[in-house]
Amino acid sequence: DRRIKIAPSILSADFANFGQEIEAIEAQGCDWVHVDVMDGHFVPNLTFGPPLVKAIRKHVKTFMDVHLMIAPVDPYIEAFAEAGADMITAHVEAGPHIHRTLQAIRAQGVKSGVVLNPGTPAEVVEPLLDLCDMVLIMTVNPGFGGQKFIHSGVEKTRKVRAMIGDRPIHIQIDGGITPETAPLVVEAGADCLVAGSAVFKGGSVSNPDVYGANIRAI
Ligand code: DX5
Ligand code: ZN
Numbered sequence: 001d002r003r004i005k006i007a008p009s010i011l012s013a014d015f016a017n018f019g020q021e022i023e024a025i026e027a028q029g030c031d032w033v034h035v036d037v038m039d040g041h042f043v044p045n046l047t048f049g050p051p052l053v054k055a056i057r058k059h060v061k062t063f064m065d066v067h068l069m070i071a072p073v074d075p076y077i078e079a080f081a082e083a084g085a086d087m088i089t090a091h092v093e094a095g096p097h098i099h100r101t102l103q104a105i106r107a108q109g110v111k112s113g114v115v116l117n118p119g120t121p122a123e124v125v126e127p128l129l130d131l132c133d134m135v136l137i138m139t140v141n142p143g144f145g146g147q148k149f150i151h152s153g154v155e156k157t158r159k160v161r162a163m164i165g166d167r168p169i170h171i172q173i174d175g176g177i178t179p180e181t182a183p184l185v186v187e188a189g190a191d192c193l194v195a196g197s198a199v200f201k202g203g204s205v206s207n208p209d210v211y212g213a214n215i216r217a218i
Contacts, residue, residue, distance in 0.1 A: 004186055005031035006215050007065060007172065009196035010056070011047065011145045018052075020205040022059040028212035032063040034174070034194045036142075037080070039070035042094055043143035050079040057084030065089065065134075067115065067174065067194075069142045073101050081108035089113030089136050089172075092124050102131035113172070117141065118150045122159035132169055134192070135160050139185070140175030145196040149176030154188050161189025179217045193218060 008030050013021035022033055035053055040046040057064060066085040070076065071094040080088055088105045092098045092114060105112040113134035114125055118141055125135050137160065139153035153173060160171055173185045174194035182193055195218055203210030 003191070005170075005192040006199070006218055007032035007034040007192055007194045008199040008211075008215070009034045009036055009145060009174070009194050011036045012196035012200040014205070017205055018056050019059045022056065024203075024205050024208035025199065025211050025215070026060070026062055028208055029215055030062065030199070030211075032065050032192065033060050034196075035064060035066045035085075037066060037068050037070060038143065042071040042091070043069040045143045050076070050083040053080060053085065054083035060084075063087070065113070065172075067136065068094075071095055074104055077101070077104050077108060081105075081110045085110055087111035087113055087133065089115050089134065091115040091117065091142075092120060092128075093117050099128060099131065102128060106131065113170075115174075116156070118152065122156045122163070125160060126163055129164060129167060129169060134170040134172055135164070136172040136174055137185075137190070138175050139173055139177070139181070142175070147176055149178070149181040151184075154184050157185050157188035157190050177218060182218045 008025045038045045038047040063086045065087040067089050073090045090101045102112045111133040115136040139150050140147040171190045172192040173190045177193045177195040178198045199214045
């Protein structure tokens with residue numbers, strides 16, 4: 001199914017109101033909920049860990065993808081699986097054993113994804129594709145919402161799409177997605193777009209129609 005999915009990043013939501021924020025974006029038609037976990041070590045920012053992900057899970061009726069920007073990854077896979085992740089994505093840059101990490105994610109009965117930073121070439125995913133349900137191509141350097149789209153991700157998307165062939169593997173793009181940049185990566189083969197600031201800007205739980213208009217504009 002190559003219909004384009006929109007996965008709002010709750011990094012741009014009101015952190016004091018996750019339950020209502022998630023219910024609002026789902027009512028407004030998002031497809032997945034994207035949860036950004038940052039450790040202040042792999043990336044220069046801190047967000048939240050398994051207990052908060054578990055609390056968020058109770059409100060998600062669609063599909064929760066958990067983007068781990070942490071190093072090491074392996075000691076925390078079980079905790080994020082138990083917190084209710086439907087998919088866990090891990091960066092190739094986070095350690096020497098991404099192949100083992102992807103196996104460990106699947107061993108938890110959770111879908112697996114591999115993530116590439118902007119400085120990492122497409123080719124590294126080739127030996128990993130049989131262990132992946134998704135390839136996530138970063139179009140910003142991870143750590144913060146609201147950054148500018150890095151255009152080299154478009155050609156990288158095209159390369160990864162060609163490598164995937166007809167395997168049922170999603171390509172997700174994360175960072176700087178707007179109504180202007182979304183068509184570039186969709187044309188190159190992406191089928192799932194993360195958007196933080198572009199979904200949440202101008203809206204709130206008391207004015208959720210803005211979220212819907214923002215989602216449809218992407
Ligand atoms: C970046 C995160 C993204 C981020 C996207 O480190 O992985 O998910 O929240 O935010 P926008 O869409 O505002 O670039
Ligand atoms: Zn993310």
